[in-house]
Amino acid sequence: MGDQDTIAAISTAKGIGALSIVRVSGLETKNILKKAFSGAPSTLESHKAYYGFWNDPATQKSLDEVLVLYFSPGKGFTGEEAAEIICHGGIETTNSVLNSILNSGVRLARPGEFTYRAVMNGKMDLAQAESVLEIIQARTPQAVAMALKNIKGALSEKLTAFENEIIFILANLEASIDFTTEDIQPVSSVEMLKKLSPVISGIESLLKTYLPSRVTKNGLRTVLAGKPNGGKSSLLNALLGTSRSIVDENPGTTRDTIEADLKVGDQIFCLVDTAGLRIAKNNIEDQGISRAHGELSSADIIIYVVDGAQGLSNEDVEHIKPMGFERTLICFNKNDIQSKSPEAEISRFGLAEFNVVTSNTLNSHGVETLKSILGSLGLKRSLGGEVDSVISTQRQNENLARAHKSLVEAKSSLEKKVSPDLISFSLRDALDAIQSTLGKNAGEDVMDRVFKEFCIGK
Numbered sequence: 001m002g003d004q005d006t007i008a009a010i011s012t013a014k015g016i017g018a019l020s021i022v023r024v025s026g027l028e029t030k031n032i033l034k035k036a037f038s039g040a041p042s043t044l045e046s047h048k049a050y051y052g053f054w055n056d057p058a059t060q061k062s063l064d065e066v067l068v069l070y071f072s073p074g075k076g077f078t079g080e081e082a083a084e085i086i087c088h089g090g091i092e093t094t095n096s097v098l099n100s101i102l103n104s105g106v107r108l109a110r111p112g113e114f115t116y117r118a119v120m121n122g123k124m125d126l127a128q129a130e131s132v133l134e135i136i137q138a139r140t141p142q143a144v145a146m147a148l149k150n151i152k153g154a155l156s157e158k159l160t161a162f163e164n165e166i167i168f169i170l171a172n173l174e175a176s177i178d179f180t181t182e183d184i185q186p187v188s189s190v191e192m193l194k195k196l197s198p199v200i201s202g203i204e205s206l207l208k209t210y211l212p213s214r215v216t217k218n219g220l221r222t223v224l225a226g227k228p229n230g231g232k233s234s235l236l237n238a239l240l241g242t243s244r245s246i247v248d249e250n251p252g253t254t255r256d257t258i259e260a261d262l263k264v265g266d267q268i269f270c271l272v273d274t275a276g277l278r279i280a281k282n283n284i285e286d287q288g289i290s291r292a293h294g295e296l297s298s299a300d301i302i303i304y305v306v307d308g309a310q311g312l313s314n315e316d317v318e319h320i321k322p323m324g325f326e327r328t329l330i331c332f333n334k335n336d337i338q339s340k341s342p343e344a345e346i347s348r349f350g351l352a353e354f355n356v357v358t359s360n361t362l363n364s365h366g367v368e369t370l371k372s373i374l375g376s377l378g379l380k381r382s383l384g385g386e387v388d389s390v391i392s393t394q395r396q397n398e399n400l401a402r403a404h405k406s407l408v409e410a411k412s413s414l415e416k417k418v419s420p421d422l423i424s425f426s427l428r429d430a431l432d433a434i435q436s437t438l439g440k441n442a443g444e445d446v447m448d449r450v451f452k453e454f455c456i457g458k
């Protein structure tokens with residue numbers, strides 16, 4: 001990216017709708033408006049909407065009746081001179097307006113290029129740009145709140161404060177190495193340690209937000225597991241209220257994993273139905289069981305389905321215990337033909353810490369209770385209450401983990417009073433990691449990694 005061409009794209013979702021927006025950004029914006037827009041005055045004012053007809057500059061044929069929002073250089077989203085053409089929704093008109101612009105020597109924008117230019121022009125930093133993507137992708141109110149907070153700069157402010165503290169310590173440290181610098185009176189290593197500790201703990205707090213914020217963003221991966229024929233697929237269908245997964249009286253029906261989203265309150269649970277856990281009868285089932293184990297290892301929540309007609313077996317208990325009670329819910333299904341008391345079974349096998357529910361998928365008994373337990377397990381794993389600044393992308397997490405490691409090294413070197421050069425080396429690495437999170441001096445690879453996930457027009 002990085003070039004100076006004027007770019008254009010449709011920024012609204014493709015399809016039939018009341019209105020669509022075509023965006024233009026770059027030096028040619030004013031010329032395009034002058035050539036194609038009947039409502040362009042001789043002097044355009046920023047953030048003003050103008051009414052008129054959009055005409056093909058080549059033929060002067062009217063293409064649509066539009067409103068144009070104009071942004072002067074430095075004032076709009078991209079930081080460049082730009083316009084947003086609000087046309088009638090629908091595929092034909094919107095495409096014809098876009099094509100008339102593209103035929104005037106303007107290039108179609110690449111995915112995320114408007115936001116990329118906003119970063120390059122200092123309208124936002126890279127962490128804020130990542131939040132722009134997150135607000136578009138958000139599927140729950142909390143995911144919106146999280147993204148909005150960071151778009152406003154909550155995370156960037158924290159990182160900038162850390163950056164300044166590290167720069168201060170580095171300046172003092174380097175002044176103490178270079179005795180010829182007389183205009184700075186270096187602070188003692190005790191003072192430097194006092195400054196460093198809150199930065200380390202601040203980064204630790206941010207690192208702790210990564211997993212819950214990912215859950216808030218992506219939903220909770222909730223895996224249905226258990227021996228064959230307990231009713232996992234039936235339970236998935238009962239939870240969804242639709243017949244998503246095949247149910248059959250023959251054990252070993254489900255082989256491939258089947259996924260569907262379930263919303264409970266404001267939380268999203270990505271339900272994953274899996275093959276029953278047993279010694280496989282053939283190669284396909286064996287692959288299915290391997291997939292089930294893979295899903296279980298990374299699951300946020302597990303619903304372990306027990307066939308209530310059979311009761312708990314030693315084999316079930318061997319599966320359940322390593323799953324951990326924090327993320328596992330035991331569901332005694334088929335309670336219409338239940339053979340033993342689930343409570344007695346649970347205490348006999350030492351599983352009292354686990355959440356337990358009984359169900360009958362034939363009449364949906366227990367399904368609402370199951371949803372409410374899911375809701376409370378989910379709350380413990382996502383961001384609770386008022387959302388503070390969080391980190392939410394793998395890139396941010398990797399950078400801050402690096403910063404943290406280097407700062408801990410710097411702290412221990414300061415305490416041991418080792419050579420200032422070594423301390424300075426660790427501090428510089430931490431500084432670099434924090435600055436890259438903000439996108440300062442980010443190379444093309446970093447920019448590509450962030451913007452490849454955007455859609456065209458954003």
Ligand SMILES: Nc1nc2c(ncn2[C@@H]2O[C@H](COP(=O)(O)OP(=O)(O)O)[C@@H](O)[C@H]2O)c(=O)[nH]1
Nearest residue numbers: 228229230231232233234247248249334360361
């Ligand atoms: N009586 C009774 N049968 C059930 C119940 N849930 C499922 N089944 C039956 O149990 C068999 C296996 O169900 P399925 O959902 O395919 O089990 P899976 O192998 O664990 O996915 C099917 O014949 C279902 O109709 C239930 O709550 N009560």
Ligand SMILES: [Mg+2]
Nearest residue numbers: 232233253254
């Ligand atoms: Mg099944």
